[in-house]
Amino acid sequence: MKRLILLSVMVATLPPYAISAEDISPESLSGKPSSELGDFVYSAMPDAGHGLSWDWQSNSDIVWADGVTQTASGMSLRTGFARINVMGVKSTVLEKRKKELGWEVSLGTSMPAKFGPEYISMAPSKCGGYLNENCTFNPASSLTKRGIEFHKICSTIAGGPNTTDVYVVRVVKKESMLMTWVNSAGSSASSSWLGLRMYSPESAALYCDETVKKEYSFATQDGRSKKELVHDTKIITDALSKAISGIDGANDAVCHARIFADGYGGISAFDASQKDNDIVFCESIINRLSGIRLPHLRKMHQQ
Structure with missing residues (x-):
């Protein structure tokens, strides 16, 4: 008589790379x-009719340092740590x-502290070394998941993966915000940073202008004659016009944009933040131009 023996063996193991719930830096976040x-950004957006305040999320799971401190440069800061993930x-x-690794969260202003904070920033804390992982992030999917609408209004490329992108972020019953997403990379490490500040068409234009001037070194004449400059400008303008042909916007949609070419066939900066612009229409133009190659002016002048 044959016997059939069924054995069920269950072995629970912890993979050597798994992180337990208590393995976190700083330990205060344990x-x-x-x-x-996306949820964190949503919580940082004030309700309609309100602004940023120092007591934002004061009684939350953010581990705050004591009060508001003054830096040597005159900045007023309130800093803390939070556990944040990007799509898990x-x-x-x-x-x-x-x-x-916990994220550092800061409220800050360059104005007197009594006027409240100007911005909220968030980034993985002290992240970017060779012993770190997942120091860079793209917020797009997480914002979409939370139902937050976002539209790019200006962008700079300081070289390689070093970029600064500024968006208008919107959600029903919340104040619209300016969101800055910065990516930095060195020889051995990369990192990302996110900042939020109150939005108005005027403040957006001013902030984008400052961002472009800070991140982009404006081209000089480089010995070119006035005739050569006019010729180069026409070549680039014709190439840009061809690249964006066929983009449709809403009736009477307007987009006034500053576009900076680097002379090597690339675009170094966009600024489409003017207050009368149709943000959605402008973003479609920026997206179309991202990554295109323009005529290589340097080669043309060397020939």
Whole structure:
């Protein structure tokens, strides 16, 4: 008589790369829940009719330092740490054990503190070394998941992966905000940073102008004659016009944009933040131009 013996074996193991709930830096975040980035951004957007304040999320899972401090440069700051993930992905650091890395959250202003903070910033804390992982992030999917609308109004490319993108972010029953997404890369590390400030058409134009001037080194005449400059401008203008042909906007949609070419066939900066612009129409133009190659003016002048 044959016997059939069924064995069911269940073995629970912890993979060597897994991070336990308590393995986090700084340790003060141990036991705190993790927030999806889109949810965190949503919480940072004031309700309609309100502005930013120093007591934002003061009694939350953010671990705040004491009060508001003054820096040597005159900035007023309130800093803390929070557990944040981007579509479930968490930043990590390798110490004695591999740990989740908390994000540093700051409220700040260059104005007198009594007027309240001007911005909120957030980024993985001290992230960007070779012992870190997931220091860079793209907020787009997380914002979309939370139902936050976002439109790019200006952008700079300081070289390679070093970029600064500024968006208008909107959601029903919330104040619209300016969101700055910065990506930086060095020889051995990369990192991302996100900032939010109150939006108005006027403030957006001013902020984008300052961003472009800060990040982009404006081209000089480089010895070219006035005739050569006019010729070069026409070549670039014709190429840009051809690239954006066929883009349709709403009736009477307008987009006044400044576009900076680097002379090597690339675009170094966009600024489409003027207050009368149709933001959605302008974004479609920016997206069309992102990554296109323009005539290589330097080669043309060398021939």
